[in-house]
Amino acid sequence: MKIQELTENVHSSDVVIVEIDSFPLKRTTNILHAESLIQSIRSQASSIKIIAFGYDLVLLPREIAGADFTCSFEPENSIDQVVDSLITDTLDKNTMFKEPLTDFDLLPFPARNLVSDLAEHGGSLIHKANLAKSTLIQTSRGCLNTCSFCQRKGWQDRYLTHSVEYVIQEFKELKKSNYINVWICDDNFTFNLSRAKQILTQLAQNKISERMKISLSSWTNIDFEFLDLAKAANVSIISYGIE
Ligand code: SF4
Known part of the structure; x- marks a missing residue:
């Protein structure tokens, strides 16, 4: 995706989800790129909702600056709930459904x-x-x-x-x-x-x-x-x- 296309897509989106992976190949570079991507999106569209997820956040749970929600658990069972509640401004991290997958x-x-x-x-x-x-x-x-x-x-x-x-x-x-x-x-x-x-x-x-x-x-x-x-x-x- 070209930078201009990326910018247009960001402006027409309600929520952006950024993965922070943890595979050894270029691990540090990948993490830095993901963090600067989040900062860049935040600076272009201050009201857009940003979710960060990925294995590195499960391995080393932490909040990512600029993200509205940092998912440090297996996301599939709860990602719909997170997106909906961010869009409607009803996110309650204490009642978040964090059940792991049982049937793949x-x-x-x-x-x-x-x-x-x-x-x-x-x-x-x-x-x-x-x-x-x-x-x-x-x-x-x-x-x-x-x-x-x-x-x-x-x-x-x-x-x-x-x-x-x-x-x-x-x-x-x-x-x-x-x-x-x-x-x-x-x-x-x-x-x-x-x-x-x-x-x-x-x-x-x-x-x-x-x-x-x-x-x-x-x-x-x-x-x-x-x-x-x-x-x-x-x-x-x-x-x-x-x-
Ligand atoms: S635990 Fe499994 S995936 Fe990990 S290094 Fe050993 S064989 Fe490979």
């Missing part, structure tokens, strides 16, 4: 149609688009292994999974929308190896991923059958953690 399949598929073409092709405010159509998909959240160095344990102590049927249906949507680069952004896609194999088997057998390049993260607790299935399903990158 109750979440709708992400509204990828809201993501700009530029972002879907790897572009940004300072970089030209240079990728085939790309997206993320999350089939599970969390990992119950006990690596003492794992920062992910700081924001996610449960293991939630979408059913295999849900995942396959979402991949079919990706195929219909012509996504090529698909990053499975699970903390550890193979924590349940049998489930991971079921997903890859169905992707390959039904030719759902035949035009895709899939990337995923995995611990090394896998086997040769998994590697064969990954190859058949067009997985081109596996990022291993040697724990």
